[in-house]
Amino acid sequence: MTGIDYSQKIPNNVDLASDKRLQRALEAWQPNYLEWWNSVGPTDFNTKDVYLRTAISAEKDGWAHFGYVKMPDYRWGIFLEPRDEKRTVGFGDHFGEPAWQQVPGEYRNWLRRLIVTQADTEPASVEQQRLLGHTAPSLYDLRNLFQVNVEEGRHLWAMVYLLHTYFGKDGRDEAEELLQRRSGNPDHPRILGTFNEPCTDWLSFFCFTMFTDRDGKFQLLALAESGFDPLARTCRFMLTEEAHHMFVGQTGVARVIERTCQVMQAHPDKDVRDYGAIPLDVIQKYINFWASSSTDLYGAEISSNSANFFRSGLKGRAYEERYDDHLALEGSYAFENLVDGQLVREEVPLRNAMNEVLRDEYVKDNEKGIAYWNRVCERMGNPFRFRLPQRRFHRKIGVYAGGHFDLDGNALSQAEWERRQGDWLPTAKDRAFVQGLMQPVTTPGKSAGWIAPPAKGVNDQPADFLYVRA
Amino acid sequence: MAVQHAPAPPVQFQTSPSRYRHFQFQVQGDLARLSMNVQQFEPQREGYELKLNSYDIGVDVELADCLQRLRFEHPKVRTVVVTGSLERVFCAGANIVMLRSSTHGFKVNFCRYTNETRLAIEDASDKSGLRFLAALNGTASGGGYELALACDKILLVDDRNSAVSFPEVPLLGVLPGTGGLTRLTDKRKIRRDRCDVFSTLAEGIKGKRAVEWNLVDAIAPLSRWDEAVAEMARSMAAGTKARGEQGIELESIEPEGSDQVASAYGPLERTRWRHLDLSISRSARCAELTLRLPERWETTQAQALSAQSGWWILRALRELDLCLCNLRFNEPNLALVLLRVQGNPKAWRDTDNLLAASTHWLVRETRFFAARVLKRLENTAKSFYAIADQHAAFVGTGLELALACDRIYAKDDEQCAVHFGVTPMNAGVLPMSNGISRLQTRFLGTPEQASQVLAQTEDFDTARASELGLATFAPDAIDWEDELRLAIEERTSFSPDGMTGMEQNLRFAGPETMETKIFGRLSAWQNWIFQRPNAVGERGALTTYGTPLRPSFDTQRT
Incomplete structure (x- = not known):
């Protein structure tokens, strides 16, 4: 062996130092990972010291260790929540059986597919966001961007750990391919559509971390219930980090709103654009776009895959313990199906509707974020109120992809959709305007004119803290 | 789950290109393009939707009609590109809900007819020198891949995602029964152990490995997909000759009384x-x-x-x-x-x-x-x-x-x-x-x-x-x-x-051919499996597919 001190290089709680098979796999993979980071990550900032949080143990507070670090030297660790020896499968046909510590052969392919699909989103978002560092509205935001990026990188590691440890050669091949697909590449795109959407301005970034990372949260919650214990434990640990990403999104959009409200207050009856702020209705359009695109990520409303994953104990519901019935064999789920252009109320067996059950939780959570933004308007005395588009709006996946709907979910003709979509989704002009505002601000404590400064520093640091230094 | 037999309207076998609902058919010079675009809400009978370019008898009748017209109406055509009009999906094969809700006799007849249609592709290639290129623009699973196997060459898009697959055995407990298994071994001459692995791997095989195993002939990236299809079609056309100049129109045939x-x-x-x-x-x-x-x-x-x-x-x-x-x-x-x-x-x-x-x-x-x-x-x-x-x-x-x-x-x-x-x-x-x-x-x-x-x-x-x-x-x-x-x-x-x-x-004394094997071995086993509780019983794999229930098998090997 090469004599690498694994616990130093790769902080972990999986006894990497004595696992020869895993060492071998990761040694082969790690150089390719770094190459990936150096070619499609935030490469122009690799030599900067960034004030980052690193997870160094799975103990309480172990996940939040702050200090300056150059991103390529970030210690991408592998952490699983400590094992509960008595844990049992919490749902599906294997309910009550001891949780699996090894992959059941019967479910190997499904499980691998689930892990690969989740894993694919992690590097994808880093790729989508790779150029944003050049236009960060403040050092605080720049640092948050990089924090999100390195943590997505760590999540990739966590998933690759599972592939390497439990899925043999196929797992290693899949891990390799995770580094080969590229967001937005026409030849080998990332698996899920939203992760191929360009994310080139900061309003998009905030919306992405708000809505798309929130999908991540609910996928992780569902996988954290998995009967395959190592997956469940990995996901639970990832959830703490995911929460921070959504914080970045929710407060980011809130600060943009706050700034616009300030300008509107100071210059009533004027176009806020003239004062370098983003109109509230344009912000609403960005919300409409990212919320709808992220709503797609839950998949089809009626899905045999979701039924299979649930019955086999691989992917549960978010907060499964809150439900009384963990078999979900009896109930049904009613939803509006789109049949030949008409919305028709239909009941489907509950297990086949698990995607929709998870989407329900997601929509509820999004509503809370919207309410948070509306409180900003309220506080600023602005009558504008934001809204979440109805889930049928602007869908590319599932039954509603077969029609057109307005923000309230009312069906529209193709022609009407064509005519009105510019009222609801960012137009080329909107995008050009937002893009035009994107100028970097690197003076400590200063923020760009289109966004209010943060309420509070990272790790209680002062407002003019040097989060990123040369 | 109770199997429902929907009352079936008679199957109509006569159609013509202007009446095709599920295919786009174009001829340009010596190249024909047949693009599958199955209308989800136009099944042959009620009770199922034709999602993801899955097919039923109504779809296959159009395919068969098109093959027949290619031979009589388009003697100039040398290459036929068979592709799909949906994004990321070529064809998902025979519709499962349709199969599940069909009588056994209908299933067998459906299988027989679709087998004849695929053999008609090979007959057109063998006898008339028409070359068929399956241009798989997305995943081809089950009968979708079987359709591709009936073509002379298979080109698969390499988007790191699209695969060819036979999910029948692992997901449905039945066989890829439209010539699939036989064409793997006898036409593409793939090693039996690889066939075994491929036929039990629901998600299938993609990219380079699919080429290495000879499951497809070539792969091409999305960015040069159209070009790659055109190139391959041209080179296939170069190896064959047009049969004639002017085709005849196949008149509609109606009973006279x-x-x-x-x-x-x-x-x-x-x-x-x-x-x-x-x-x-x-x-x-x-x-x-x-x-x-x-x-x-x-x-x-x-x-x-x-x-x-x-x-x-x-x-x-x-x-x-x-x-x-x-x-x-x-x-x-x-x-x-x-x-x-x-x-x-x-x-x-x-x-x-x-x-x-x-x-x-x-x-x-x-x-x-x-x-x-x-x-x-x-x-x-x-x-x-x-x-x-x-x-x-x-x-x-x-x-x-x-x-x-x-x-x-x-x-x-x-x-x-x-x-x-x-x-x-x-x-x-x-x-x-x-x-x-x-x-x-x-x-x-x-x-x-x-x-x-x-x-x-x-x-x-x-x-x-x-x-x-x-x-x-x-x-x-x-x-x-x-x-x-x-x-x-x-x-x-x-x-x-x-x-x-x-x-x-x-009826079929004498030598075996791929064709006799398809009807006599593959279809026959399929028809047996289709009747067995492990497929169509209350907890059979075909019955429970897509429902909340897991299949439960009688473990006795027959």
Whole structure:
């Protein structure tokens, strides 16, 4: 062996130092990972010291260790929540059986597919966001961007750990391919559509971390219930980090709103654009776009895959313990199906509707974020109120992809959709305007004119803290 | 979960490009493009949706029609690109809900018909030099990949996601039964262990590995997909020649009338076509199918060509093909078909001389079509008796029709003009699916008998047909009616399953081909599996697929 001190290089709680098979796999993979980071990550900032949080143990507070670090030297660790020896499968046909510590052969392919699909989103978002560092509205935001990026990188590691440890050669091949697909590449795109959407301005970034990372949260919650214990434990640990990403999104959009409200207050009856702020209705359009695109990520409303994953104990519901019935064999789920252009109320067996059950939780959570933004308007005395588009709006996946709907979910003709979509989704002009505002601000404590400064520093640091230094 | 059998409307086998709902068909010069665009909400019957370019009989009828038109209407075409119009999906195969909600008989007929359609692709390649390129623009699973396997070459998009797959065994507990397993081993000659792995891996195989295993011929990235398809199509076209310049239009064939006629076993409902009568007695479970030879027929190639799709033999074959399909799907309870050919035997001699000798593309296509129709008859799960009585003309191609039947009843009566005879068409021009002629198959152990039949230069009667080993029974005028009545009554009294199984075993003596394996081994096993509780029982894999339940198996190996 090469004599690498694994616990130093790769902080972990999986006894990497004595696992020869895993060492071998990761040694082969790690150089390719770094190459990936150096070619499609935030490469122009690799030599900067960034004030980052690193997870160094799975103990309480172990996940939040702050200090300056150059991103390529970030210690991408592998952490699983400590094992509960008595844990049992919490749902599906294997309910009550001891949780699996090894992959059941019967479910190997499904499980691998689930892990690969989740894993694919992690590097994808880093790729989508790779150029944003050049236009960060403040050092605080720049640092948050990089924090999100390195943590997505760590999540990739966590998933690759599972592939390497439990899925043999196929797992290693899949891990390799995770580094080969590229967001937005026409030849080998990332698996899920939203992760191929360009994310080139900061309003998009905030919306992405708000809505798309929130999908991540609910996928992780569902996988954290998995009967395959190592997956469940990995996901639970990832959830703490995911929460921070959504914080970045929710407060980011809130600060943009706050700034616009300030300008509107100071210059009533004027176009806020003239004062370098983003109109509230344009912000609403960005919300409409990212919320709808992220709503797609839950998949089809009626899905045999979701039924299979649930019955086999691989992917549960978010907060499964809150439900009384963990078999979900009896109930049904009613939803509006789109049949030949008409919305028709239909009941489907509950297990086949698990995607929709998870989407329900997601929509509820999004509503809370919207309410948070509306409180900003309220506080600023602005009558504008934001809204979440109805889930049928602007869908590319599932039954509603077969029609057109307005923000309230009312069906529209193709022609009407064509005519009105510019009222609801960012137009080329909107995008050009937002893009035009994107100028970097690197003076400590200063923020760009289109966004209010943060309420509070990272790790209680002062407002003019040097989060990123040369 | 209870299996629901939706009442099925009759299957319509006639269509034309302007009426296609599920395919976009374009011809440009020597290139045809057939793009699958299955309409989700237009299934052949109610009760299922055709998602993800999955297909049912309505879709396959259009595919079969298109293949037929390519051969007759587009002789200039050298390459056919078969692709899909949906994003990321080529074709998801036969629709599962449709299969689950079909009767067993319908499932078997569906499978048989779709197999014939795929074999028609290979026949067009083999006989007419049409080259088929499966341009898989997305995932091809199950029957989708089987369709691709029937093509000459397979190009798969390399988007790190699209795969070819056979999820039938791991997900549904049934087989890729439309030629899939046989074409892996016998056509693409993939190692059996790899076939084994591939056929149990629901998500399939993609990219370089698919090429390495010869599951596809090549892969191409999305950014140069259209270019790669065009290049491959061009290079395939370069290896083959156009058959002709100007095609003919296949006219629509409609019945010319219907009436009721009396028969020994009660009234028959008769449908009259230009060259055929199909008379049915549902109570006796018997049909009479009579080919009436024309009184005037085309005697020269020039006449045949100018008649176009009205050329009597082409029209008669199309009518026969249509009747066979209708008998299979829309008359499931009929047990027995009495097949007659009546008229002036000279019509056969003139026509067969043309069919056997001409090198003109249209005549050749008609000859190849005759071979396919005869095979369609032999793959039909009905008993067939050839009946040689008044004005019988089982000569040449007509004799092939008799030889395709399970038995030949010939009336031995001087008052009754019965004509048997051979033409060059009996000497291997119309091979069976086992690759040899019907005479060779009939006299497998005594090839000299086949030669003896082929040596007959003149028409011959029942007595001679009996001596030559052609007539199964040759009752005289006194016995004829009673013999026939008994033969019919006996036949329709047997177990329909016993009959189907027995006939399918007896009809194809001799060598095995990929085709006989597909029907005789793959489809037969599939049909067995389709009946088993492990597939269609309350907790069978096919029943529980897509429901919240997991399948539960009877673990006993059979």
